[in-house]
Amino acid sequence: MEVKDLKQLIKMITETDITEFEMDNAEEKIVIKRGQRTEIVQMTAAPAYMQAPAAMAAPIAAPAAAVAASAPAAELAGETINSPIVGTFYRAASPESAPFAEVGQVIEKGQVICLVEAMKLFNEIEAEFKCKIVKICVENAQPVEFGQPLFVIEKI
Missing domain, CATH: 2.40.50.100 (RNA polymerase II/Efflux pump adaptor protein, barrel-sandwich hybrid domain)
Structure with a gap:
């Protein structure tokens, strides 16, 4: 990529809300980052044992209670x-x-x-x-x- 093309690309990025730009091809790789810091947000799935919201708690708790009630410890011994x-x-x-x-x-x-x-x-x-x-x-x-x-x- 020519220097004038690179300058034009940087100008376009600074005039928008884009904070990071990355272009990769067989000959070159261009990464442009702007701003003071990049915030990394990591999300993970909630564990299965977490409590459900109040609106859903009753339907979920009922089958679990039914399983516990239908399988006393003596029968599963x-x-x-x-x-x-x-x-x-x-x-x-x-x-x-x-x-x-x-x-x-x-x-x-x-x-x-x-x-x-x-x-x-x-x-x-x-x-x-x-x-x-x-x-x-x-x-x-x-x-x-x-x-x-x-x-x-x-x-x-």
């Missing part, structure tokens, strides 16, 4: 199969299909026991060992958190 991801729990492949697993059913190692949908992808959750389903901890089509118990099982 046995082995559990937990959700490996955050998503929506489904007991069957479709509303018309039979559930993958029922209470009292013996499940073989590698057998699909439910689906957890996350970001429009259906993830098959498989049994890691032969077991018997003692309790299903989550209702069909309900949201689940990472590590939340889905099934109470008894190893065979």
Whole structure:
């Protein structure tokens, strides 16, 4: 870039509200910054455990309370199969299909026991060992958190 072109570019930038300009091509790189200091703003996502605004607190707290109430410590004292991801729990492949697993059913190692949908992808959750389903901890089509118990099982 010629010096006269560079001067013209600087003049154009100083006449506007632009504080930083960067141009990069195969032959050269031009960076023009103006002003006394550049402020860097970093944003991070709020942790999942943060409290929701008051308007949303009741709907969010209700499912959490329902999960806690439906899963007393005594019932979850046995082995559990937990959700490996955050998503929506489904007991069957479709509303018309039979559930993958029922209470009292013996499940073989590698057998699909439910689906957890996350970001429009259906993830098959498989049994890691032969077991018997003692309790299903989550209702069909309900949201689940990472590590939340889905099934109470008894190893065979």
